[in-house]
Amino acid sequence: MPTQAADITVSAQGLSRRFGAHTAVNNVSIELKRGEILGFLGPNGAGKTTTMQMLTGNLAPTSGAISICGIDLFERPIAAKARIGYLPEHPPLYRELTVREYLDLAARLHRVPNARRAAALDDALTRCGLTDVSKKLIGTLSKGYQQRTGIAQAIVHRPDVVILDEPTVGLDPNQIREIRSLIHELGASYSVILSTHILPEVEGVCDRVQILHQGATVFSDIIAGLKEFHGNRTLLLGLKLPPAIDEIARVNGVAGVEPAGEKLFRVSFAGDIDPSEELARRAVEQSWGLFQLTPTQSSLEDVFVQLTRKEELS
Amino acid sequence: MIFAIARKELKTLFTSPMAWAVLTFMQLILAYFFLRRVQDYMEIQAQLIQMPNPPGVTELVIAPLYLTIVTMMLFVVPLLTMRLIAEERRNQTMVFLISAPLSMTQIVIGKFTGLTAFLLLIIGITTLMPLSLLLAGQLDFGLLASLSGGVALLAACFVAIGLYASCLTVHPFIAAVVSFCILLALLLAGDAAVDGLKARGWTIAAALAQVLSPFKNFEPFSKGVIDSYAIACLLLLIVLFLILTIRRLDAARLRG
Numbered sequence: 001m002p003t004q005a006a007d008i009t010v011s012a013q014g015l016s017r018r019f020g021a022h023t024a025v026n027n028v029s030i031e032l033k034r035g036e037i038l039g040f041l042g043p044n045g046a047g048k049t050t051t052m053q054m055l056t057g058n059l060a061p062t063s064g065a066i067s068i069c070g071i072d073l074f075e076r077p078i079a080a081k082a083r084i085g086y087l088p089e090h091p092p093l094y095r096e097l098t099v100r101e102y103l104d105l106a107a108r109l110h111r112v113p114n115a116r117r118a119a120a121l122d123d124a125l126t127r128c129g130l131t132d133v134s135k136k137l138i139g140t141l142s143k144g145y146q147q148r149t150g151i152a153q154a155i156v157h158r159p160d161v162v163i164l165d166e167p168t169v170g171l172d173p174n175q176i177r178e179i180r181s182l183i184h185e186l187g188a189s190y191s192v193i194l195s196t197h198i199l200p201e202v203e204g205v206c207d208r209v210q211i212l213h214q215g216a217t218v219f220s221d222i223i224a225g226l227k228e229f230h231g232n233r234t235l236l237l238g239l240k241l242p243p244a245i246d247e248i249a250r251v252n253g254v255a256g257v258e259p260a261g262e263k264l265f266r267v268s269f270a271g272d273i274d275p276s277e278e279l280a281r282r283a284v285e286q287s288w289g290l291f292q293l294t295p296t297q298s299s300l301e302d303v304f305v306q307l308t309r310k311e312e313l314s
Numbered sequence: 315m316i317f318a319i320a321r322k323e324l325k326t327l328f329t330s331p332m333a334w335a336v337l338t339f340m341q342l343i344l345a346y347f348f349l350r351r352v353q354d355y356m357e358i359q360a361q362l363i364q365m366p367n368p369p370g371v372t373e374l375v376i377a378p379l380y381l382t383i384v385t386m387m388l389f390v391v392p393l394l395t396m397r398l399i400a401e402e403r404r405n406q407t408m409v410f411l412i413s414a415p416l417s418m419t420q421i422v423i424g425k426f427t428g429l430t431a432f433l434l435l436i437i438g439i440t441t442l443m444p445l446s447l448l449l450a451g452q453l454d455f456g457l458l459a460s461l462s463g464g465v466a467l468l469a470a471c472f473v474a475i476g477l478y479a480s481c482l483t484v485h486p487f488i489a490a491v492v493s494f495c496i497l498l499a500l501l502l503a504g505d506a507a508v509d510g511l512k513a514r515g516w517t518i519a520a521a522l523a524q525v526l527s528p529f530k531n532f533e534p535f536s537k538g539v540i541d542s543y544a545i546a547c548l549l550l551l552i553v554l555f556l557i558l559t560i561r562r563l564d565a566a567r568l569r570g
Contacts, residue, residue: 056413057412057413057567058409058412058413058567059567060567060568077415077417078415078416078417079415081413081414081415081416082415084413086409086413088406088409088413090406092405092406092407092408092409092410093407094322094326094407095405096326096329096330097325097326097329101325105318105322106410106414108315108318109315109318109319109411109414109415109416110414110415111315111415153410
């Protein structure tokens, strides 16, 4: 099955989708390699779900092209869809079927040959931790198990690409951890696209992140690139007896100081010189009453807020 | 693939009380009707013998039985078809089928096949009633075959119409009302239109109107006549509504 061109599993160019006058997705391009996990991030209504619906053939784009493992989704939809596993935002479960019956149906519809079907079912059940509940009706399962059943139907036919739309919504923290580790496992054998608005999820699981805002891509890079993007780093400094702001600003390495609440200062610095040590020494020498000195996390959250807010202002 | 979807539809039907209730009530009512007819026949048998060319038991007992099935299907089929697509869209499980490597045609024909198979089961079980008369006498097998074949075609027709109604809305109940209305309109207007046009001598228009008149097309079957034009009309109506359904669902994918 793997061919030379199979390296790139999902390639979407210039996807746009309009609903009447409203543009839900505007010129979004996605490229995904085998074994990569792409985090699809954005505030509610950013166009994540619309994009995923287009990638899975549930919605026709207004313009743009999609190919899955080199197969054009519009020219050969059946061949292309056979390589995708999709878990929509609302898991499409038949409550009146048992977990096994449902997965059996999913496998049949995805043309898993009769001889391999039983093994494929067992594999999906084991991977998603559903073996114990395989004979239960889906309608009687808890939300966490239903979500896992949803993931199981997306992987039962061993697709090249797994697309998961907000797989951890509505789960308790334990279930979220389980689902995350499951996604991490999936990343080893499949290409995964994961949409979410939970930031630590992306940082914890994904190799790459693409941030959507108002239908357009505002950021797309590997996770490591985030730190560089957010070049300026900051410290939070708390002093019981603060001196004049200028005095702090004069400390070696400090690029800027601004008040951040009562007796708190946000100290920013650029480059390699970290002024923390110097600040602490000064504070002790001159009895500023130091009670807090913490580096602010330079995280996806900053980038996210920065990008999505900036747009709102402009 | 079509078979896999048909299988799923049958499974869903039989996990709901609806299928069992429909099977039970239809059999009860039809059995009662059948026995009444048999009793009436026994009472007038003495007079029939004196007639020069008396109608047989098949014409007097069994033909009305099949007409009763048709009347009951008018109410029952909309109830069975209403969920086919409306409920899938409502529960957002339609995505499951659309994301699978299937064409819309396969999905629609699969659903159509599943429910038609269920109705064939009802017709099949009902046919056992007339067959039980073989214990006591002879049957006109030609008429019996034409009756059950005609009812089966008509049932498929109703399913196609119900399927189309089911894709128009996400509320199953509204789908049932819509398909019942379409069936009723075809029953009333179709017959009248065909007769009216024929009376004026517009034969081509009448022939076209006959396509939209499934009940008119059932008439020859009930007399034991195999009318190839009537069969063609019924098949055409089935194909027409299936195509409408497919197009409608494909359009939903474009519209979003």
